[in-house]
Amino acid sequence: MRELGLFFGIVFCSTLFSSTAAAQPDFRAETNLVVIPVSVTDSLNRFVLGLRKEDFKLFDNGVEQPVSHFSGEDVPLSIGLAFDISGSMDYKMRTSRDAAATMLKTLGPGDESFLVEFNDTVDLSVPFTGKTEQIRDALQNVKPGGLTALLDAVNFTLDQMKKAKNPRKAIVIVSDGGDNSSKYTAAQIESLVREADVEIYCMGVFDPLESLALSPEEISGPRLLSEIATQTGGRAFAASVSSDLPSVAARIAIELRNQYVLAYYPKDQSRDGKYHNVEVKVSQLPGMPPLKMHWRQGYYAPTDK
Secondary structure, three states, X not given: OHHHHOEEOOOOXXXXXXXXOOOOOOOOOOOOOEEEEEEEEOOOOOEEEOOOHHHEEEEEOOEEEOOOEEEOOOOOEEEEEEEEOOHXXXXXXXXXXXXXXXXXXXOOOOOEEEEEEEOOOEEEEEEEEOOHHHHHHHHHOOOOOOOOOHHHHHHHHHHHHOOOOOOEEEEEEEEOOOOOOOOOOHHHHHHHHHHOOOEEEEEEEEOHHHHHHOOHHHHHHHHHHHHHHHHHOOOEEEEEOOOOHHHHHHHHHHHHHOOEEEEEOOXXXXXXXXXXXXXXXXXXXXXXXXXXXXXXXXXXXXXXX
């Protein structure tokens, strides 16, 4: 029976330590190839594995597109870790480091990562590397202080991601609040995110007591990050200081490792720089629970200018 080919369930972290699949698809770097990672879960938020290419339909500005490349296998990742080292992170630093370490443990051969640290300034602490211990060591030497230039950090991290060698790209932001020191505006960052072929995930670590003294900008920060993450196909997670933030990191890592990757060449090859809305649909099989999906919401067409 067709239903027996599906597997519903959480994939435990022990399965994440190797990122090498037996046969990796060849996603070439043509500018007109659109790559859409898709996460599929059931009504209990469990990942759905075993779907086939023909179970998906892709639409670009409402027009159905043929899926040129499809993979349900684990493919190499390029990950940028943007880590908040502002003064308010001081007593949250140990938990946040543990969360970052959880994320880094899931990387394996073929993966690469880099570390951006930010407070009121933004610095590339560790450039792209396959040696995650370099990032862990750098985080051990962090001395929290200063304000939070969160939007500047997103811009900087997106720029660094242009150097990625893998077509699958994700940014993971670890921060405790909104922006109070950036030169970039929210509108500018939202535009840049829409242009980037990068998933953004956010781990928000907060103290409920601090919310009473936050500025309007700091209060709106988490909401902005959630909107940005959703636009890219990623997600934003919040965890209190007393909760297990590393479990949130594990959840993000599991999702990144259990995505379907769909790619297509748009029928509309206009190089006009306009934004294209992308919609993904999945077949609802008889007798199976309702399925939920997260995917990259759109992209900008290339331009000759």
